Amino acid sequence: MNWFSRTPVHQRVRTFFNSVLSHNRLAHAYLLYGAESAGMSGFALELAAALNCQSETERPCGQCAACRKTARLNHPDVKYLFPAPKAVYDTPKKFLELLKYRAEHPYRVLPVGGTQNIPIDAVRGLKDEAKYAPFEGGYRVFIIEGVESMSREAANSFLKLLEEPPDRLLLILITQDIHALLDTIRSRCQPVYFPAPTMEQVRAILLKEKPDAEISDALIASMEYNPDRILHALDHPEESFAEEATQFLRGAVSGNWTILHPVIDKVLQKKDKQILYRFLDALTHWLADAFHHALIAEEASLFLETEAEASRRFAEAYTRLDYDNAMQLIHNTRAMLEQNARPEMALSRLAIDLQNTIRAAR
Ligand SMILES: [Zn+2]
Known part of the structure; x- marks a missing residue:
């Protein structure tokens, strides 16, 4: 099986997850940490797709129903939370708009302003979902971006899920600030450091978003290898x-x-x-x-x-x-x-x- 052959991710991360998946040693929770530009959200979606992908040769294949549904973030077994102002979580339409943005631009920064957090109700929603077996018989994957911005109350509620994870559920937590996280959460996940992206990785990310753009190495370097900044400047x-x-x-x-x-x-x-x-x-x-x-x-x-x-x-x-x-x-x-x-x-x-x-x- 070929894992992540087309995923723009740092070689160290690829090697790590290649080994985990080919030896069938998936942990129940990973904490992805690194800089904003390291591509953690994008990789989390690729990992979710890989786990449910139906291809026999390459995962994620990007073609099968599971891959396509995950890429659109409408796979029934894949849930995604992110920090946002309360108004976003109170208005399903706004939440879905941002979810759509995340799916379409997995390597960009979510366009959310204001004071952001992950509310306890959203965490409770995940816990309720976790009680059921995966709809499609594969893996259930919950991804939480900016996990450090959970309130203490939400974090404590979430802890229960981390302590007694159901079978075939993978939790992927993402943070740019690993030190802001509660020790109790950090210690129950396997941490995976995402190094700053290489020129090759940035090029692969840019290619996904803008296949036709001509972008010089100098521009990429001047924007500190940050795909979101480069794309914003182009747009x-x-x-x-x-x-x-x-x-x-x-x-x-x-x-x-x-x-x-x-x-x-x-x-x-x-x-x-x-x-x-x-x-x-x-x-x-x-x-x-x-x-x-x-x-x-x-x-x-x-x-x-x-x-x-x-x-x-x-x-x-x-x-x-x-x-x-x-x-x-x-x-x-x-x-x-x-x-x-x-x-x-x-x-x-x-x-x-x-x-x-x-x-x-x-
Ligand atoms: Zn697939």
Whole structure:
């Protein structure tokens, strides 16, 4: 039997589950943990499909009825929970919409905002379901994404299921923050670490979502191998902040805050961190384009075509710029924001640091 031959997952994870499944040693609960970009939700669905797949040669085959139903998340034996605001769990239509999104985009971040958790009623629902044998005679698989966001009450209720799991039920728990999980839950699952994705894995994920897109290795690297960020950038070119990146760098180099302030205001307007990150991506891309000009003076594929003239002139003016260093400043800003630094402070600081680095290269 060929397991997961077409699943975009890190080799270490593939090897592990290959061995588990070919020796018939499935545990009753796995805790998948790793970074957002590691593809844990996508793999959980592939594992659920593999367990019920009817193929004799390759699992999941992606073709049989079980595989197709699992991929649409409407297999009666596969249940999926995720953290969401209370309103989502109170409105079946909203819940189903998100479930559909999860099925169609298994490697992306669910578009849910607001305060999120997994309510106790949803956990009780799973426990009730677990009392019955699988409808289709195979495996029952319950997948819980963001399991750390269960309330303590919900977690304690869930614990009963983990302690006395029925036969032919597999629990797949997913977390990006294994330390936020109750010890009692963690200790009853077999943990499986998902390493950050490789270039090859990211390409395979992107291919599933966008078979026709031409995506360079440089773009993938600049988006930190995060398929969701890359796909978002491709879907929303209007959010690329190309022009703002030019303005910001112009303001930073000249130390002109009447240029900088409007850009910073615009980026911070919606108080949305994801927007802020995309602006930082645009700055990185802008510098990557300038570096490209400096390296080979020809118009090849640029990230921000509309700003090509500006980045080319910049490259000519600052021939001694340490681009690695400049891009590292942007990277550091992102890291500071992830640790909840104040956005205005972080961007102002970035402008000043960029000014010093760039001016030194004149
Ligand atoms: Zn199949």
